[in-house]
Amino acid sequence: MTKKSEKQIHLFLDSNIYLSFYDFTNDELNKLSDLHKNERINLYITNLVIDEVWRNRANKIEYSLKKLKEKKFPTYPHYCLAYTECKALRKTQKKFEELWNKLFEKIKKNYLEQNLHADKKLKNFFKKTSNIEITDEMISRAQRRKTLGNPPGKNGSLGDAINWEFLLERVPKNAEFTIITRDGDYLSPLSAFEETGNKLHPFLEKEWEEKKLIKPLIFKTITEFSKHHDSVCVDIPSEEVARKDELIEALLNSGSFKETHDIIAELSEYDDFTNEEKKRIERAAHSNPQVGWIINDEDVQIFYKDKLNITSTGELGLWRG
DSSP states (O other): OOOOOOSOEEEEEOHHHHHGGGSSSOOOHHHHHHHHHOTTEEEEOBHHHHHHHHHHHHHHHHHHHHHHHTOOOOOOOGGGGGSHHHHHHHHHHHHHHHHHHHHHHHHHHHHHTTOSHHHHHHHHHHHHSOOBOOOHHHHHHHHHHHHHTOSSOOTTOOHHHHHHHHHHHHSOTTOEEEEEOOOTTTBOTTGGGSSSSOOBOHHHHHHHHHHHSSOOEEESSHHHHHHHSTTTTSSSOOHHHHHHHHHHHHHHTOOSHHHHHHHHHHHTTOOOOOHHHHHHHHHHHHHOHHHHTTTTSHHHHHHHHHHHOOOSHHHHSOOOO
């Protein structure tokens, strides 16, 4: 176990980090809740950041859905139709399109209800956070910063400048401070030539050191931040891990078909399972009739096959057809 420093880390996540949880490439959503639980971390968030996340959520989801729709099956030349492989591919394509339409309708429904997996995580996270309202004085100072041409900020937007003024006011002197952002306005133009690729804009770094008497740090992802502070987000049970454990235990002991369907629906929201978790979920299908008897129901079958990669009768011993 890594020895943990007692020094508190003052941390700010830019809105683009929260919005990245709707991206294809995001692998950090599961780490978000850990930041709240770590007593070493003093996490700063403003109502401005929260508003920006919900304001830009639709654009992020629209972009990812467009990318998802780009994955299409080919059009087969007429001479291919005589081959059994082509017939099998067309049959697979039809099934794919049926599942895609069901998936899209579910996504659309959950999007409108703000009930996507990322939505629920972020709402829970923001609810737990004691965010601080932006003051008129902060806005005034940000406007002056923009007028003088000082970073951060772009395209006439005051958002980054207001957040920076907020941090300058709220973070105490000599406090270890880190900002996590993908916004180039915070990054040095020379970051591409740095070994880590992470360097705060020279103007902002100089301003922070003069006022806070300590050099700030900047990272582009929560993963980079965790690796730098190797005792952060370590040895703290993840909220997601704990919830998955509860759900798997509930599946093992489910007392009705409805309860099983409800548990499967929630488990289906998770993308990754450890080998031990998979074994327990598989055991539920063997040991609990409330699971095994409805193994061929569409939601249960898709979950077991997709999440556990169980595709043959022999592996589970319960599949029919």
